Amino acid sequence: MSLLIRDLRLAHGKHLVMESLSLEPIEPGAMVAVLGPNGVGKSTLIRALAGMHKATGEARLGDQALLGIAPWRQRARVGYLPQHLPQATSLLAYELLQGACRARGAAGDTDARISAVLSRLGIESLALRRLSELSGGQRQLVGLAQVLVSEPRLLLLDEPTSALDLRWQLRVLQVVRELTHEQGCIALVACHDLNLALRHCDRLLLLAPDGSYRLGTADQVLDADWLRLAYGVEARIERCSAGWPLVLADRAVTG
Numbered sequence: 001m002s003l004l005i006r007d008l009r010l011a012h013g014k015h016l017v018m019e020s021l022s023l024e025p026i027e028p029g030a031m032v033a034v035l036g037p038n039g040v041g042k043s044t045l046i047r048a049l050a051g052m053h054k055a056t057g058e059a060r061l062g063d064q065a066l067l068g069i070a071p072w073r074q075r076a077r078v079g080y081l082p083q084h085l086p087q088a089t090s091l092l093a094y095e096l097l098q099g100a101c102r103a104r105g106a107a108g109d110t111d112a113r114i115s116a117v118l119s120r121l122g123i124e125s126l127a128l129r130r131l132s133e134l135s136g137g138q139r140q141l142v143g144l145a146q147v148l149v150s151e152p153r154l155l156l157l158d159e160p161t162s163a164l165d166l167r168w169q170l171r172v173l174q175v176v177r178e179l180t181h182e183q184g185c186i187a188l189v190a191c192h193d194l195n196l197a198l199r200h201c202d203r204l205l206l207l208a209p210d211g212s213y214r215l216g217t218a219d220q221v222l223d224a225d226w227l228r229l230a231y232g233v234e235a236r237i238e239r240c241s242a243g244w245p246l247v248l249a250d251r252a253v254t255g
């Protein structure tokens with residue numbers, strides 16, 4: 001099931017966020033980083049695709065519309081991880097995941113499904129801990145497990161590594177990458193760490209404050225001119241010794 005976005009217009013009331021976004025179809029198995037500066041509209045885009053924010057235009061996953069569909073109707077095919085962490089309630093992490101399975105109406109062995117996700121992320125030790133007793137990063141990991149346990153076809157992850165240390169940032173993005181490739185689902189991942197995105201994502205969607213955007217591979221999307229336009233920085237893209245492109249930001253452009 002490809003993801004199609006055409007003439008998408010995003011606004012908050014009278015405040016226009018994006019006039020018109022049209023992308024080449026995003027194919028199954030793709031992990032796409034959604035990049036751009038603060039306030040450019042990454043979360044608004046992700047929320048619109050998750051059915052949490054009104055938008056006009058067209059967005060489809062396969063032959064099914066995404067816009068204007070209540071989030072609870074989307075649960076079986078769309079998994080949304082918000083930017084904010086799951087609430088620190090007295091629920092056990094395991095109970096939160098059970099709730100996600102029930103909400104999806106998942107058939108089969110719920111325990112096995114939950115265990116598989118916890119083990120894949122490497123967080124089995126958190127299963128019987130209360131959310132209120134977890135650190136911010138641990139809650140973010142449980143929030144991601146809550147999304148993955150529903151086995152959605154479209155993963156919409158809003159800064160899924162914002163509270164994580166270096167090792168967990170890598171682990172989470174590795175797992176999302178493996179799942180998209182193995183299961184043929186699509187992941188859109190909003191992210192501020194360009195080098196983390198370059199290392200893990202197949203494609204980049206870079207949004208700039210003037211409403212322009214680019215979707216493509218690192219080589220197609222990132223160059224000094226676009227980094228200046230999007231982020232207002234002087235930066236270089238260089239190859240590291242392992243052959244990966246790296247963004248080296250030298251200074252913020254003034255004025």
Ligand SMILES: Nc1ncnc2c1ncn2[C@@H]1O[C@H](COP(=O)(O)OP(=O)(O)OP(=O)(O)O)[C@@H](O)[C@H]1O
Nearest residue numbers: 012013015017036037038039040041042043044045
């Ligand atoms: N609830 C809201 N009401 C009005 N305007 C909003 C609201 N939420 C966001 N905005 C505005 O919409 C624009 C896009 O915000 P959004 O949160 O999508 O940006 P973002 O790219 O995700 O930013 P960040 O990287 O800081 O998380 C911003 O100009 C923001 O001020």
